[in-house]
C-alpha cells in the first residue's frame with residue numbers, strides 16, 4: 001500500500017512542499033553513492049538508453065526513480081502495489097486471541113488520485129511489514145531560543161526544493177551534514193549571503209568544507225551553532241557573533257514516526273523520535289514477531305544492500321524458511337545491544353546507527369571492486385564535495401570491474417527482448433514469475449560482506 005501516486009518513495013520527487021509530501025528530495029540532488037553499488041542484488045543499476053535517462057555514475061534523483069520503476073516492471077511488482085492508498089491504522093485484529101495473530105489494516109484509497117473521491121476500507125492480514133521510510137518527519141533543533149518568535153521565513157530541509165525563492169536573500173543554514181552542505185552550495189548560486197552553522201565544523205572544518213569556503217568565499221560563511229533567533233531578523237551564534245538573515249533553513253535530520261501503528265505499547269518511538277523498539281536486530285518486535293516487522297530503520301548503513309538483506313530475512317521468516325529465536329532470547333539480544341552501545345559511549349539516540357556485524361544472511365556478497373569504488377568515492381567526497389562525482393581516477397581493479405559490470409548490459413538487453421517476446425505472446429505474467437523464481441534460486445547462496453569491511457564501509461558512509 002503506497003500513499004503516493006507512484007512507486008519510488010523518497011526518489012519520487014515532488015515540487016510541492018506542504019507537510020504531507022513524503023519526499024524530502026530537492027531538485028539539484030545527485031547521488032552520494034556510486035550507481036555500481038546501488039542496485040539490488042538481482043537487478044543492477046546499469047545506465048540505460050532513453051529519453052530523460054542519466055547515465056552518470058552519480059546520477060540525479062530522477063534516474064533512481066526510473067531504476068526503481070524498471071525494477072518493479074521487470075519483476076511484475078506493479079500488480080501487487082496499491083497506489084494512492086494511505087494506511088490509516090494498523091492494529092491487532094483480535095487482541096483476545098493469542099493463538100492466531102492477525103492485523104486489521106485500515107486504509108484510504110484516492111480513487112482517480114483525488115482527495116474528493118476517496119474510499120476507506122478495513123482488511124485483515126496475517127502479517128504487516130512497515131517500510132515507510134525515515135526521511136519524512138522533520139526534526140527541529142531543541143536548543144535554539146526564539147524560534148517561535150521569529151517572524152521571517154524558517155523551514156526544514158524537508159520543504160526545500162530549489163534556491164530560486166531565496167534569490168538575493170541572506171540565508172542561515174543550520175546543520176552541516178549531507179543536506180546542509182548540498183543546500184548551502186545550491187543557495188550560493190542565487191543568495192546574497194549563505195551562513196552555514198555547524199558546531200564541530202566551525203572549530204575544525206573538514207577538507208570538503210574548507211574547499212567550499214575557498215570556492216564561494218564571496219557568499220558563504222561558516223559559523224558555530226545557532227544560539228538564538230531575534231524577532232528583528234538577527235541570528236546569534238554560540239561564539240557571540242551575529243548576522244541579519246531573511247530565512248533560516250534547518251537541515252537537522254529526521255525522526256521516526258509511525259502514526260498509523262497501534263501495537264498497544266509493544267513498539268514505541270522514543271529518545272526524541274530517534275529510537276524504535278524494542279526491535280530484534282532492528283527488524284522484529286520480539287512480542288509480535290514475525291507477523292510485524294520493520295524494514296529500513298537502520299541509519300548510516302550501506303544502502304540499499306542493508307535494507308535488501310532485511311527484506312529477504314523478513315520474507316524468509318514469514319514463509320517459514322527461517323525460524324526466529326524465542327521471544328525471550330530476542331528481547332535479551334535487544335537489551336544486550338543497548339548495553340553494548342552504552343558501554344561503547346554511544347548515545348541512546350544513535351541506537352540504529354552504524355550497526356555492523358549483523359548477519360541477515362542470504363545475500364550475494366559485494367564484489368571487491370565495488371567495495372573499493374565505494375571507499376574511494378567516500379574519500380573523494382570528504383576531500384571535495386563539489387567535484388567528487390565527476391572524477392575519473394578509478395584504479396585498474398575498479399576499471400576492470402566496471403567493464404565487466406557494463407558487459408551485463410548485453411545480458412539485460414537480451415532479457416528485454418525475451419520480455420518483449422513474452423508480452424507479445426500474452427505470457428508476461430508467467431515470465432515474470434519464472435524470473436522471480438530463478439532469481440531466488442540464484443541468490444540463495446548464504447554469505448555477506450565481512451564484518452570488518454562492512455564496518456569500514458558503513459563508518460565511511462556519513
Ligand SMILES: Cc1cc2nc3c(=O)[nH]c(=O)nc-3n(C[C@H](O)[C@H](O)[C@H](O)COP(=O)(O)OP(=O)(O)OC[C@H]3O[C@@H](n4cnc5c(N)ncnc54)[C@H](O)[C@@H]3O)c2cc1C
Pocket residue numbers: 001002003004008009010011022024025026029030031032033038085086087088131132133134135179260295296303304307
Ligand atoms: C535528501 C536525501 C538524500 C539521499 N541521498 C541518498 C544517496 O545518495 N544514496 C542512498 O543510498 N540513499 C540516499 N538517501 C536515502 C534514501 O532515500 C533512502 O534510504 C530510501 O529512500 C529508503 O527507502 P524506503 O523504501 O525505506 O523509504 P522511502 O523511500 O522513504 O519510502 C517510504 C514510502 O512509504 C510511503 N508511506 C509512508 N507512510 C505511509 C502510509 N501511512 N501509507 C502508505 N504509504 C506510506 C511513502 O509515501 C514512501 O513512498 C537520501 C535521502 C534523502 C532524504
